[in-house]
Amino acid sequence: MKAKAQKTVFANCTLVDVKADCALVKGVDIFVEEGRIADIKPACGDRTGWEVYDATGKFVMPGxxxxxxxxxxxxxxxxxxxxxxxxxxxxxxxxxxxxxxxxxxxxxxxxxxxxxxxxxxxxxxxxxxxxxxxxxxxxxxxxxxxxxxxxxxxxxxxxxxxxxxxxxxxxxxxxxxxxxxxxxxxxxxxxxxxxxxxxxxxxxxxxxxxxxxxxxxxxxxxxxxxxxxxxxxxxxxxxxxxxxxxxxxxxxxxxxxxxxxxxxxxxxxxxxxxxxxxxxxxxxxxxxxxxxxxxxxxxxxxxxxxxxxxxxxxxxxxxxxxxxxxxxxxxxxxxxxxxxxxxxxxxxxxxxxxxxxxxxxxxxxxxxxxxVGRQDVTGSVEKGKRADLLVLAEDPVQNLETLRDPVAVVAGGRLIDRPRVKRNKKIESVLDGLMKEL
Ligand SMILES: [Zn+2]
Structure with a gap:
């Protein structure tokens, strides 16, 4: 018996379009099926049959x-x-x-x-x-x-x-x-x-x-x-x-x-x-x-x-x-x-x-x-590409530091919600101090 394909919609997000100078596209549903981006639609459509990840207020960009x-x-x-x-x-x-x-x-x-x-x-x-x-x-x-x-x-x-x-x-x-x-x-x-x-x-x-x-x-x-x-x-x-x-x-x-x-x-x-x-x-x-x-x-x-x-x-x-x-x-x-x-x-x-x-x-x-030769596979959020996504709390153009703690990471369709990142406190505090000078 074939396993049930995972179908998830990242609902009502603001998409960061990296191919259009990082323009923000508000109110977007991103449909992910079998590891790929199946569709991208305005967030007012039918989501029946899809598991909904509520991304209201969140920003989505490519992994x-x-x-x-x-x-x-x-x-x-x-x-x-x-x-x-x-x-x-x-x-x-x-x-x-x-x-x-x-x-x-x-x-x-x-x-x-x-x-x-x-x-x-x-x-x-x-x-x-x-x-x-x-x-x-x-x-x-x-x-x-x-x-x-x-x-x-x-x-x-x-x-x-x-x-x-x-x-x-x-x-x-x-x-x-x-x-x-x-x-x-x-x-x-x-x-x-x-x-x-x-x-x-x-x-x-x-x-x-x-x-x-x-x-x-x-x-x-x-x-x-x-x-x-x-x-x-x-x-x-x-x-x-x-x-x-x-x-x-x-x-x-x-x-x-x-x-x-x-x-x-x-x-x-x-x-x-x-x-x-x-x-x-x-x-x-x-x-x-x-x-x-x-x-x-x-x-x-x-x-x-x-x-x-x-x-x-x-x-x-x-x-x-x-x-x-x-x-x-x-x-x-x-x-x-x-x-x-x-x-x-x-x-x-x-x-x-x-x-x-x-x-x-x-x-x-x-x-x-x-x-790295993967331009047809990843690098942007587009229909048909691998579902490589970051769900972020803020617009990364306004605050790149929001990338430090992604709300979720999606890699080839696999969702890692609230990923746990192991960091060395000592090294992070040294590097954070340096970053303040920039
Ligand atoms: Zn090297």
């Missing part, structure tokens, strides 16, 4: 797309670069027989927290031992606390020896052919896309002014991209300098992560490919602003975080100037980037980047969906 996260960590700061007690445990256990079970548990927990805090599409860009792939496969079967979440994963990142993530979430290669083989290896193990680290990062830079030291050659980048594309996989690249952006854009990279100034030539190449840039303010801002006693980072890293922040804003400006898709991600698992902080990324993008609330909301929904 968020966190286009850049790592799923093994909690975001608690620590002397271990990748941060926190849980991560220390990961590094120790990662290659032990127990390691895989622990990793899967951490990744699954991260997914549940992301979902409960409003992220309905999550792209993992660098985790250990394909633990992300295993959790994605479980989610596809509708298993686990994060059921409904659309998880897109890269498996381990790929870089050159000494590159960003070497020793943690990245594996290394030297000859271009070895890079191509690793891309094929990841694809063969179920990665949805390939992640590479072209430049260094804040955490591994040794000198002031060099957060984006180039670690991969143009030939290596091209070898990865050509092989990935031949296998139908896109390539996301960690980049924190203009030279890195140039190498990426001219050699096949699809999404520029973090980013820096884009030359005309680089922007034209990225645009022609239908590429995107993904801003990640969440870890860089606290690194830059907080005292070293709290961040446990040295002066070189603090200084370089400032460079990265400016470079990221420049990259987004260049992208807008050339009509390139802009998305955002939290880089969760980095110190100070928890799995519940996507709402902060929107606030940083709006206020620190200076792009405003509407641009932030667009980048976190339609922009993100486009960047």
């Amino acid at each position: 968020l797309v966190n286009a850049h996260a790592h799923l093994f960590g909690t975001g608690l700061p620590s002397k271990v670069i990748s941060g926190g007690g849980a991560q220390k445990l990961v590094l120790k256990l990662v290659h032990s027989p127990l390691g895989m079970a622990v990793l899967k548990m951490l990744v699954a927990s991260a997914c549940a927290q992301e979902l409960n805090s409003g992220v309905t599409t999550l792209r993992g860009l660098g985790d250990f031992r394909f633990s992300d792939v295993a959790v994605r496969d479980a989610l596809k079967k509708g298993k686990g606390k994060a059921a409904g979440l659309d998880l897109i994963v890269s498996g381990p990142a790929i870089t050159a020896p000494g590159g960003h993530g070497d020793g943690t979430f990245a594996v290394t290669a030297s000859a271009p052919e070895e890079f191509a083989s690793l891309a094929a290896h990841n694809a063969g193990n179920g990665s949805d896309l390939i992640k590479i680290c072209i430049t260094g990062g804040v955490t591994d830079a040794k000198k002031k002014g060099e957060p984006g030291e180039v670690k991969m050659t143009a030939e290596q980048v091209k070898a990865v991209c050509d092989r990935a594309h031949s296998l139908g996989k896109k390539v996301a690249a960690h980049i924190q300098s203009p030279k890195g952006v140039e190498i990426a854009a001219l050699n096949g990279v699809d999404t520029v992560e973090h980013g820096a100034h884009m030359s005309e030539e680089a922007a034209a190449a990225l645009k022609a490919r239908g590429g995107a840039v993904v801003a990640t303010y969440t870890p860089a801002y606290p690194y830059y602003k907080l005292p070293p006693e709290i961040t446990k980072l040295d002066e070189v890293r603090r200084f370089n975080s400032g460079i990265v922040l400016e470079a990221m804003t420049q990259c987004v400006k260049d992208a807008y100037a050339h009509g390139i898709t802009v998305a955002m991600g939290t880089d969760a698992s980095c110190p100070f980037s928890t799995q519940t902080g996507m709402w902060r990324e929107l606030v940083y993008f709006a206020r620190l980047g200076g792009f405003g609330a509407k641009a932030a909301i667009y980048a976190a929904t339609m922009g993100g969906a486009t960047a």
Whole structure:
């Protein structure tokens, strides 16, 4: 016997139309059936046969797309670069027989927290031992606390020896052919896309002014991209300098992560490919602003975080100037980037980047969906798309902080009413203090 299909109408809400400059459409019924948006109608019609979720006085917008996260960590700061007690445990256990079970548990927990805090599409860009792939496969079967979440994963990142993530979430290669083989290896193990680290990062830079030291050659980048594309996989690249952006854009990279100034030539190449840039303010801002006693980072890293922040804003400006898709991600698992902080990324993008609330909301929904290749599936509230919705107490354009505590999250039609979000009080109070300065 076929199970009774769940039919819910989110009744009498105010819809935030992200495709129309966040215009508000009042008095709307959103009909959700079998995980999809079956219809959107004025709230005066017939609801017979539908379970009614009364959304009177509430605002509904699309679920968020966190286009850049790592799923093994909690975001608690620590002397271990990748941060926190849980991560220390990961590094120790990662290659032990127990390691895989622990990793899967951490990744699954991260997914549940992301979902409960409003992220309905999550792209993992660098985790250990394909633990992300295993959790994605479980989610596809509708298993686990994060059921409904659309998880897109890269498996381990790929870089050159000494590159960003070497020793943690990245594996290394030297000859271009070895890079191509690793891309094929990841694809063969179920990665949805390939992640590479072209430049260094804040955490591994040794000198002031060099957060984006180039670690991969143009030939290596091209070898990865050509092989990935031949296998139908896109390539996301960690980049924190203009030279890195140039190498990426001219050699096949699809999404520029973090980013820096884009030359005309680089922007034209990225645009022609239908590429995107993904801003990640969440870890860089606290690194830059907080005292070293709290961040446990040295002066070189603090200084370089400032460079990265400016470079990221420049990259987004260049992208807008050339009509390139802009998305955002939290880089969760980095110190100070928890799995519940996507709402902060929107606030940083709006206020620190200076792009405003509407641009932030667009980048976190339609922009993100486009960047990760899900523009026909999610990113806006439209008939036929996946039912990925946030029910909010206030208009997010007027108050982005309302995203911190969604009234309800709907992911692929699964309703999580009054989601319970686990937060670390200490870290939240530090980050809240910083936010007041914005
Ligand atoms: Zn990252």
